Amino acid sequence: MIARIFVLLLLMIILSDIYIDRRLLRRLTRYLWWQRLLWWTPGIILFIYTLVLTFSRDFAPERIELLNVYLFLFGVLAIPKFLFAICSILGWGHCRFHHTKNNWGNLVGLVLAIAQIVIIIYGSTIGFRRLDIRHEDFYSPDVPAEFDGYRIVQFSDAHLGTYRGSSSQILKKIIGSINAQKPDLIVFTGDLQNMAPDELYDFIPLLSSLYAKDGVCSILGNHDYSDYIKADDVTKVANERELISREREFGWSLLLNDNKAIKRGNDSIIVAGLENDGRKGEPKRADIGKALAGVDSRNFVLMLAHDPRLWRRDILPNSRAQLTLSGHTHAMQFEIFGWSPASLMYDEWGGMYHEGNRALNVSVGMGGFIPFRIGASNEIVVITLHRKGI
Structure with a gap:
């Protein structure tokens, strides 16, 4: 299952982290090494997790819980950052084209990212139990x-x-x-x-x-x-x-x-x-x-x-x-x-x-x-x- 789209998944994980790190976090007044490590750690773990599941012989690993945990983490970590990065890039392009300073894409992306996290948590708990x-x-x-x-x-x-x-x-x-x-x-x-x-x-x-x-x-x-x-x-x-x-x-x-x-x-x-x-x-x-x-x-x-x-x-x-x-x-x-x-x-x-x-x-x-x-x-x-x- 993961092996079929693992390249796409890896790109979603790594490119979102790179974009947010370089265009937003580095502009903070103080962005210490340990803060940067803290930012990159979840992405690195998810990157390795993706590679491990890629080598499963079957459609899914024998212990299906491993896949379920992965999909939950991907839903609350990778997809929200990806949505934010896409909105931010579009907002940046709008600013460049119209010569404005306020990147409203960051706000839209933040709202979508929060909504995505809420949806995944609700759907995996209350939604699945109904x-x-x-x-x-x-x-x-x-x-x-x-x-x-x-x-x-x-x-x-x-x-x-x-x-x-x-x-x-x-x-x-x-x-x-x-x-x-x-x-x-x-x-x-x-x-x-x-x-x-x-x-x-x-x-x-x-x-x-x-x-x-x-x-x-x-x-x-x-x-x-x-x-x-x-x-x-x-x-x-x-x-x-x-x-x-x-x-x-x-x-x-x-x-x-x-x-x-x-x-x-x-x-x-x-x-x-x-x-x-x-x-x-x-x-x-x-x-x-x-x-x-x-x-x-x-x-x-x-x-x-x-x-x-x-x-x-x-x-x-x-x-x-x-x-x-x-x-x-x-x-x-x-x-x-x-x-x-x-x-x-x-x-x-x-x-x-x-x-x-x-x-x-x-x-x-x-x-x-x-x-x-x-x-x-x-x-x-x-x-x-x-x-x-x-």
């Missing part, structure tokens, strides 16, 4: 009479490795909230781990405690495969098999391009689960034909697909699944006034979307590879099915 329970109603004439009022709880993108240590209390709160909804069915829409199945070990009893009348159905997300570690094929296959085995050990029905019928009296609905199929470089294993094998065209189908882009690309044109549940986007863990940068990448990134009588719900998830959220709080979604008059 939990929203979103309620949605889905109306369709295809909902069987016996399933009118049927309650489904969706949770997604757990990224369990992020919850190890003191953050485990957040996960306990989320699992408790899911059970408190007394759902008929619980569905998990992928990304249980960050990188490897050993992240699950501490949480086996907790995840096994999830309870719904019709159990838990789950699918795999892009992080649940072995594409985020550098290892031989034997190790990768073993990791995938272990993750699959663990999910089933929880008592979950893991659907790998497969489906499951849920019955109520003489009525039934079908829960179908696709394997992951995402952007270039991510696992592409979805097979909608296999997932719907044996399904009658008259059945109500609840489709689980980790990446919401599958909805328009494959599910709408190649099936008649009435309701699709996805995750994956996390809303990029940032949302303000209803806008998220995820909207630049995804047509559907968070919430319920309709296309005629069919719908897609995208959960912004309940975790993240990085423990940070602003606006796009951890969420569970309670979806109630309603039979609409024909």
Whole structure:
């Protein structure tokens, strides 16, 4: 992860420090050697930290806490100085062009730097601990009479490795909230781990405690495969098999391009689960034909697909699944006034979307590879099915 952009990161660290040191600090009446050392020390530490993480074999270090600490420090040390330096340079250019003396860029940069520090601290603490329970109603004439009022709880993108240590209390709160909804069915829409199945070990009893009348159905997300570690094929296959085995050990029905019928009296609905199929470089294993094998065209189908882009690309044109549940986007863990940068990448990134009588719900998830959220709080979604008059 860091290795992909380490040159940019190093330049942000070093150039900002050089600029502020030479153009501002040296102009102070007294700028003693120890003060200069004090100024440079955080940047030097962050510079070395960046180099160390660059040599990680995998997408992230095995101890994810090392990456999380780095990103926090980068957010409160490097980015604020970079923002200040950019604003200061622009302000200096304005002064030179208009022949003025007051560099208002310094003030703007200072305000932005302080705001950045506040955002990082809030998002890494209070923001990441918040939990929203979103309620949605889905109306369709295809909902069987016996399933009118049927309650489904969706949770997604757990990224369990992020919850190890003191953050485990957040996960306990989320699992408790899911059970408190007394759902008929619980569905998990992928990304249980960050990188490897050993992240699950501490949480086996907790995840096994999830309870719904019709159990838990789950699918795999892009992080649940072995594409985020550098290892031989034997190790990768073993990791995938272990993750699959663990999910089933929880008592979950893991659907790998497969489906499951849920019955109520003489009525039934079908829960179908696709394997992951995402952007270039991510696992592409979805097979909608296999997932719907044996399904009658008259059945109500609840489709689980980790990446919401599958909805328009494959599910709408190649099936008649009435309701699709996805995750994956996390809303990029940032949302303000209803806008998220995820909207630049995804047509559907968070919430319920309709296309005629069919719908897609995208959960912004309940975790993240990085423990940070602003606006796009951890969420569970309670979806109630309603039979609409024909």
